[in-house]
Each structure stands twice: as structure tokens, then as C-alpha cells.
Amino acid sequence: MVYLLGGGKGFSEKIAESFIKNIVQGSNITFIPTSQEDVETVEKYKTVNIKWLKEIGITFEESFIIGIDDDKKSAVNKLEKSDVIYLMGGLPHTQLELINKLGIEEKIKEFQGILIGTSAGALNLCEYSITTRYDDYT
Secondary structure (H helix, E strand, O other): OEEEEOOOOOOOHHHHHHHHHHOOOOEEEEEEOOOOOOHHHHHHHHHHHHHHHHHOOOOEEEEEEOOOOOOHHHHHHHHHOOOEEEEOOOOHHHHHHHHHHHOOHHHHHHOOOEEEEEOHHHHHHOOOOOOOOOHHHO
């Protein structure tokens, strides 16, 4: 199951109901950030997303972040232990750079669990997307 979400706070009632139906309690989740160098911010938003999921009754056994210190082996290991992959928001191109650098694109494409993408992460889960240049992205 793939969820493509825009930005914002929390989840709509319809999305929350679907998450509750499809995400098994005690699962493992892996976050793929867009700004892997800013570890503090990545950890902050991971915590926020886990809090939002907990508010609708979903808790995880373990949570992982694929980041700048990972190599392909450790990234693949985190993905293989996970039931949910969450592509975080931010700058789409930096997330794609991380995915390509680690060589995990095929692992994500073949993933049989729940894929969630928010904002930039949603764009990066699409086969095709169009982005326009803003000052923030240059």
C-alpha cells in the first residue's frame, strides 16, 4: 500500500482510518529524510511523525533513520527489518541523491509493506513528477 501525503500537521480522518486498518501494531518503521546532514532536524521530525501515528493508536517496536552514516548494507538491513517505509518531506532532490548514493531504489520499489511519502517524499514515490524552481530549492 502506498500513501502520498501533502504537508501539514497530523493525518486526516480518512488517512488515519486507513493507517489503523493497514499498519500492524508493533511493526518497525524506517524514515528516509531529505536533509540527512541535519541530524537534529531529522530526529525532530521523526519524533513528530511517530507522535502523530501514536495519537491515532499506532505504535512501533523499532524505528530507524537512513542517513549520512549509512552505507548500502546498513540501509538495506534497516529496510528489510521494516514493515513501513516513510519518505519524509523537504527537498526532493536531496532525498533522491541519498537513495541513489546508497543504491536502495530497487529495494524501495520492491518493498511489500506500507510506503508513506509526505510532500517531497510523496513526489519521490511517483513514477513521474513535476517540480518548479523556487528560491528555496536553488
